[in-house]
Amino acid sequence: MSLGPTARGLRAGLAGRALLPGALLGLGLLRLGGGEALAGHAGLLGWWSAWSGGAVLLAGAAAGQEGAGLLSAAGSLAAAGLVVRLATTPEDWLIQGLLWVAASGLALAVSLLPWERLVRDPRIPTCVTLVALILPLVVGSAAGGARAWLRAGPLQLQPVELAKVGAILLLAGRLGLAPPGSASRGISEPSGPLPARELVWLALLWSGFAGALVAQRDLGGAALVALLLPAGLLLAGYPARVPLGALLLAGGAGLLLLGLYPHALARVEGMRALWRLETAGAYQLWQGLASLALGGLWGRPGGFGDGLAVPAGATDLPLAVVAPGAGLVAVWGILYLQWSIVARGLGMAETAEGAARLLTGLVAVLWGLETLLPTAGWLGLAPLTGLPLPLVSRGGSALVAHGVLLGWLLWGARQRLGGAGARAG
Known part of the structure; x- marks a missing residue:
């Protein structure tokens, strides 16, 4: 039995997508160290590409x-x-590869769970978020000015990444479900606004979440979590004045708190020093911009080593590691791939309703902010925040957490596919 042209085209498109991650890893290895790097990491290329393509x-x-x-x-x-990790800390490449295996496997597993039922109970995400935010204050250790890490020997965990996941699930459950007394309505139907008392309770709880991050001295994470509430209100269909008011309150609180934290104020001053063309207070930003100039449009083979001149480049400024070796084209490619994930999430949210709309839309908003803010920081358009660039920055906690976020997007795609099939039937 021969396949029709449509089926053959779909099959070819699926095969091309399966080959893309491995092909880009091979190209990255070539740019990293030429044929020697490709041959030396042939085993890595083989098993990693096979897993990614299979996923x-x-x-x-x-x-x-x-x-x-x-x-x-x-x-x-x-x-x-993975190429960034090979360029900066090659001894840890296996950890990075296995973390992606764990994250992608987790995404596939998460996508199969019945989130239309799981979001109904807000107690679990509330408890998970609170524990993830309070634990570093009790037994955490400081790094980069923020007390946001848990360490056990060589292992370290940043619980705020787990808190972001719990916060999204909580918002999807509270803002995306029908209010009490409307059990006859399905989860996918519009929910209507929460009663004023419940909305005030949610705002106070959210202030507690952001306050815990402020207490950790992680103002970047606090701003990100705070922005999820107005985004959720907007996705839930509230009048624009409600999310706008929440946004203005969060922004005002951030400005008031900025002067209390010297490390955050230093990052703002560093951005201002860059625009004043001063080198003393903006060394990392100058080095980041220099990496873009060194790489030019196409980059230089072996130029990834220039990224080592940027302090914490693999975490705060991974694009500054990519730019010298692969050039502006690779940076554009990474940003395009990030935007393609955000655009798919927003597209799902546009056609979904209820909790599915909130879950996919908030993942897209968070993913977009985590792409925009580090990139703007690299270019000197915003203060450096220490936020990880999704799936590119070095950081196991962030990679696994983004596996959950990716799983929710896959779940949304399954819901969308099922809805399209039902309408066609």
Whole structure:
């Protein structure tokens, strides 16, 4: 039995998406060290590409072309992250590779769970978020000015990444479900606004979340979590004045708190020093911009080593590691892949309703902010925040947490595919 032209085209598109992460990793290895690097890491290229391609095919089987496109873009970003790790801390490349295996496997597993029922109980995400935010204050250790890390020997965990996941699940459950007394309405139907008392309770709880991050001296994480509330209100269909008011209150609180934390104020001063063309207070920013100039449009083979001149480049400024070796084209490619994930999430939110709309929309908003803020910091358009660039920055906690976020997007793609199939039937 021969396949029709449409089926053959879909099959070819799926195969191309499955090959993309491995192809980009191979290209990155060539740019990193030429043929010697490619030959020396042939085993890595083989098993990592096989897993990533298989994960894309599994996502395609479960969530169609949209699911395959999501995991293909994510795998391609993980390939860039692996090249960054090889350029900066080559002794840890195996950890980075295995973390992507764990994150992508987690995404596939998460996408199969019945989130239309799981979001109904807000107690679990509330407890998870509170524990993840309070634990570093009790037994955490400081790094980069923020007390946001848990350490046990060589292992370290940044619980704020888990807190972001819990916060999104909580908002999807509270703002995306029908209010009490409307059990006859399905989860996918519009929910209507929360009663004023519940909305005030949610705002106070959210202030507590942001306050815990402020107490950790992690103002970047606090700003990110605070921004999720107005985004959720907007996605839930509240009048624009409600999310705008929440946004203004969060911004005003941030400005008031800025002067209390010298490390955060120093980052703002560093950005201002860059615009005043002063080198003393903006060394990392100057080095980051220099990396872009060194790479030019296409980069220089072996130029990834220039990224080592940027302090904490693999975490705060991973694009500054990529730019010298692969050039502006690779930076554009990474940002395009990030945007493709954000755009797919926003597209799902546009057609979904209820909790599905909140879950996919908030993931897209968070992913977009985590792409925009580090990139703006690299270019001197915003203060450096220490936020990880999704799937590219070095950081196991962030990589695994983004596996959960990716799983929710795959779940949304499955819901969308199922809805399209039901309408066609």
